[in-house]
Amino acid sequence: MVTETPAPESNGAARTVDAKPMDKVADIGRDIGEYIRQQRNNAKISLRQLSKLAGVSNPYLSQIERGVRKPSAEILQQIAKGLRISAEALYVQAGILDLPVGGPVPDAIRADTELSERQKQVLLDVYESFRRENRAVNPTEPTTAESEPEE
Structure with a gap:
């Protein structure tokens, strides 16, 4: 994967560099966190409420939403239960499952x-x-x- 990043020695001009594997993992964590936050906001529940419903600590859930932590499949299942959505939707978003065939x-x-x-x-x-x-x-x-x- 190739990304554009500002060159540190330049005045903000972009240069092409290869993304590191850990950067890809961080992107997945950010994506699932953003998706969870979006679903939580759609459900109109607070972070604290979801924390209680899912049985996940408030700080840990906050870290997931911010992309700092990448949750396990078990944690995703608990979050899905708290959000009343399918665990499969979270697994697809997290890259654990492939997106179902569609059209x-x-x-x-x-x-x-x-x-x-x-x-x-x-x-x-x-x-x-x-x-x-x-x-x-x-x-x-x-x-x-x-x-x-x-x-």
Whole structure:
């Protein structure tokens, strides 16, 4: 991975350097922390409330949200329970699981920040049930991956 950083010896001009592996880990920690904070804000609960609901100490949860600490899968599961979202959503965000295969509709549903994780999952389930029904009625129709235009 290549990143742009200001050269220390210059007057702020950017130079290209290889990112260190630990920088990548820090980026993942920041990403999951930002995602958790966003979900907490969407749920309209305080850091202290989530700490109690998840059974995670307030300082540790704060460090996770700030990207200082990278939580384990077990901690993510506790946080997901406190937020009432799927642990899978946090695992994907943290890079523990790969993003489920999609297409334009599932990707748009997952990207919508105004929907809760539960609402997204319900929409995805309904969408997939319609697609399964249509494939059963007309099995010669191509699947999503086959019908998507190449870019």
